[in-house]
Amino acid sequence: MHKRHVRIHPSSRTDRGVHAIQQYFHFDTELNIPMSQWQYAMNRTLPDDIYVNNVVTVDDDFHCRYDCVGKRYRYKVYQAQHRDPFQSGLKTFIPETLDLGKMNRAAQQFIGTHDFTGFCSQKTEVESKVRTLYQSEIVKTDDGFDYIVTGSGFYITWCVS
Structure with missing residues (x-):
């Protein structure tokens, strides 16, 4: 989608062999994709063992790891x-x-x-x-x-x- 490496910021690391449900992450992007299309676009490009359930817009100062409450x-x-x-x-x-x-x-x-x-x-x-x-x-x-x-x-x- 971006045609370049995009750094994602997860809420935490997931150890090898561990399954994550509701693992949150954020990333910065300059792409102008309608919000309703982000989930579809990401799921089309991700490996089969990863699925994006939901996409939301967050404030620029939000950080998934440091703003995690639990x-x-x-x-x-x-x-x-x-x-x-x-x-x-x-x-x-x-x-x-x-x-x-x-x-x-x-x-x-x-x-x-x-x-x-x-x-x-x-x-x-x-x-x-x-x-x-x-x-x-x-x-x-x-x-x-x-x-x-x-x-x-x-x-x-x-x-x-």
Whole structure:
């Protein structure tokens, strides 16, 4: 569309192997495409594993990363007797029976403002490891459960096993 490299500014990075739903980004453009045509134009040029759901105009001083007010992660777990190859890369397999009630009570302990230094990678350049979590819960699904965590920001290496 632009016939040149266009830098996009995402709200956050997405690690390799992670699926992003509602990953926001912004970019600057001089193209004069009607707003109603941007979604179609971008989806025609993007790879098949990326889809733009919505396009809006933002103020010139808006920055997707720095104006982000929170992030939500959903870790999907399926439970069965045997590993399902069709779930590989989409959900984590745990065959053991787990007490979701106890897990949910433990997850609630993360809600609030805490120092997450113990959960951080040693290589991080982020100075403050203090984050506020607004949501931390286990939600039962048809084939297992999801762990949903919503917070003010994440530069934390989360380990779910």
